[in-house]
Every structure is written in C-alpha cells, then in structure tokens.
Amino acid sequence: MIKIIKYVITDILRNKIVLVYTLFLMASAFSVFGLEDNSSKGLLSLLNIILIVVPLVSIIFSAIYVYNSAEFIELLVSQPLKRKSIWLSIFSGLATSLLIAFIIGAGIPILIYQANGIGFTMLAVGILLSVIFVSIAMLATVKTRDKAKGIGAAIMLWLYFSLLFDGFVLFLLFQFADYPMEKPMIAVSALNPIDLSRILILLQLDVSAMMGYTGAVFKDFFGTYVGILFSLTILTLWIAIPVWYATRKFNTKDL
Numbered sequence: 001m002i003k004i005i006k007y008v009i010t011d012i013l014r015n016k017i018v019l020v021y022t023l024f025l026m027a028s029a030f031s032v033f034g035l036e037d038n039s040s041k042g043l044l045s046l047l048n049i050i051l052i053v054v055p056l057v058s059i060i061f062s063a064i065y066v067y068n069s070a071e072f073i074e075l076l077v078s079q080p081l082k083r084k085s086i087w088l089s090i091f092s093g094l095a096t097s098l099l100i101a102f103i104i105g106a107g108i109p110i111l112i113y114q115a116n117g118i119g120f121t122m123l124a125v126g127i128l129l130s131v132i133f134v135s136i137a138m139l140a141t142v143k144t145r146d147k148a149k150g151i152g153a154a155i156m157l158w159l160y161f162s163l164l165f166d167g168f169v170l171f172l173l174f175q176f177a178d179y180p181m182e183k184p185m186i187a188v189s190a191l192n193p194i195d196l197s198r199i200l201i202l203l204q205l206d207v208s209a210m211m212g213y214t215g216a217v218f219k220d221f222f223g224t225y226v227g228i229l230f231s232l233t234i235l236t237l238w239i240a241i242p243v244w245y246a247t248r249k250f251n252t253k254d255l
Helices: 002-013 016-035 039-068 070-077 083-113 117-143 147-175 182-189 193-204 207-222 225-252
Strands: none
Touching: 002 083, 016 039, 016 083, 039 070, 039 083, 039 117, 039 147, 039 193, 070 083, 083 117, 083 225, 117 147, 117 193, 117 225, 147 182, 147 193, 182 193, 193 225
C-alpha cells in the first residue's frame, strides 16, 4: 500500500498541471497580500480564489488521473492485493499530492503574512476542501466507466457546490421569507462544504456584522467551540462518506 502511495505521489508531483496549479496559487497569494495594505483584506480576497480554484482543480484533476490510470489500476487488481487497499492507496496519493501543492502554493504566503488563528483556519479549510473534492471525484469516477461522463459529472458537481447551491438557498429563503429561517440555514449550510468553509472564515474575519441577523445567528453557533467542532465533523464526513461509498463500489465493480 505504501509503495502504491509513493508511486502515485511521485507521478503526480511531476505533472505539469500540478506545478502550474502550485505556481498559480503562490502568485495569486503573494499578489493579493502585496496589493492590500491590510493583511486581513488580502486574506478575504484570497478566500474567494481558494473556494473556487481549489475544489475545481482537485475534483477535475483527480477524475482525469483516475481515468488515465485505468490500465495501472487493472494491473494492480490482477495482483494479490485487496481492492480496498488499492483504492485507498490511490486516494491517499492523490490527496497527499494536492495537499503538498496547496500548502506550498497558498500555505507559505499565508504563514508569512497571516500566521495567526485566522491564517491557520484558512489553511485548514483549504486542506479539507482539497481532500473533500478528491473524495467526491473518486466517487464520480467509480460510478461510471465512461471518461467523458465521469469528468462531466465531476464538473457538474463542482458547479452545483460553487454556484447552483447558493441559488437554491436564495430560492428557499424567498419562498419562506415569512418564516424564521436563520436556524434552519445552519443545517442547510452543512449540505455544502464550500459554503460551510466560507462561513467559518467570514466569522473569523468578523464580517458577520455585514450579514445582519443571519450573521448574528451564525456567529452565536459557529463562533463557539461547539460550532467549530460541528463544522470540522461535517467536513470530515464529507471526506469519509464519499470515500467509503466509492471503496465499497470499487470492491464489487467489474473492471
């Protein structure tokens, strides 16, 4: 298992796309912090980049890599190795590689300019989002053998979490405008790891004051240790559940 993980990490880190991704994050982070006179404003600008770029690259690159490694996976399956170990090794290699790219690209600038609680929270959010969307990509690829459909599904999932989900929430709020929806929105936010990550960072930056009563409700919950623990638990489940289901599906899949 360790040999497979090392091979996947070495193979991915030599990939030009990962190198470009790392350099893009680093250039964006240094540019944002360099242009803003306040490092907190720079962190807020960087948040928008991380919430869009990190999930997009993680899910699409992972999906393409798994499909391109189909022959390698078939070769591993033909060996006296457990399918569960093979699949988890590929997942671990992908997640570790993209984590290294994120930490070098965005983590170093964040630690240089904002080495405090907010910076570490931003770093943790980026790490969790990277692993979450790798796990979602693994699930999308194992559900269909067709490469075009699998990559298309990965793109649609990213669109849903990044854009469409917010539209759905706004529609819900308009439909139930006469009812107190602030507390139910806490539960709804758990259905989208990107939104949950955004709320965590915005509350750390004290931008919740601009969100009105809803922001006050969010701050009362997510601003506490219980709320932070709840958020981290939900984000961890966003990693564990897709990986568990994808591994289960791979164990019975006819290659």
